[in-house]
Amino acid sequence: MVSRCLLGERCRYDGEVIRNAAVVRMGALVELVPVCPEVEIGLGVPREPIDVVLVAGRCRLVGRSSGRDLTARMEGFCRGFLETVGEVRGFVLKARSPSCGVGDAVVLDGKGEAVGSTDGLFAEAVLRRYGRELVETEVSLEDPTVFSRFVAAVQARVARRRGVV
Numbered sequence: 001m002v003s004r005c006l007l008g009e010r011c012r013y014d015g016e017v018i019r020n021a022a023v024v025r026m027g028a029l030v031e032l033v034p035v036c037p038e039v040e041i042g043l044g045v046p047r048e049p050i051d052v053v054l055v056a057g058r059c060r061l062v063g064r065s066s067g068r069d070l071t072a073r074m075e076g077f078c079r080g081f082l083e084t085v086g087e088v089r090g091f092v093l094k095a096r097s098p099s100c101g102v103g104d105a106v107v108l109d110g111k112g113e114a115v116g117s118t119d120g121l122f123a124e125a126v127l128r129r130y131g132r133e134l135v136e137t138e139v140s141l142e143d144p145t146v147f148s149r150f151v152a153a154v155q156a157r158v159a160r161r162r163g164v165v
Contacts, residue, residue: 001085002026003094004034006138011036015046022141023092030089030154037099037122040081041073052098053108054115061098061121071121074099078125088130089157090150093123095137102127102137 004011007027008019026032039045049064061070093100101120109115119127126135133153141147 002032002092003100004036011039020138041077074121090154091135095139
């Protein structure tokens with residue numbers, strides 16, 4: 001499973017197209033299934049940026065200019081998607097994203113000031129369900145050792161599933 005934007009698909013909030021070389025390289029070695037949680041909850045392209053905002057001690061997913069709270073929609077998507085997606089052998093998620101960031105999604109206070117970092121809401125649900133071992137970001141995959149280890153782990157899961165190992 002991979003964040004759709006990393007494959008060069010036009011789904012980012014700003015409409016920009018990015019393509020991550022490590023993810024593209026990985027696609028030659030393992031099957032990549034794209035997902036964009038923000039598009040899946042009905043946000044368009046381009047769209048209002050969203051932020052992780054600390055509200056009453058809890059991280060919420062909030063539209064930057066509208067103030068619209070999207071937390072319940074994202075949590076509902078995460079529950080439904082992760083319950084029905086079937087067997088997943090790994091996740092490559094978009095770093096620094098309010099939905100997909102792994103430990104590096106910026107947390108803002110009510111005044112828009114950065115007060116820390118956390119997992120994005122989708123990443124948090126993925127980590128809770130599958131654990132850290134199955135999750136990397138495009139940034140961590142730039143390290144050749146991490147890339148090789150992750151691809152080998154995914155391929156080993158595929159082989160076990162087929163009864164090869």
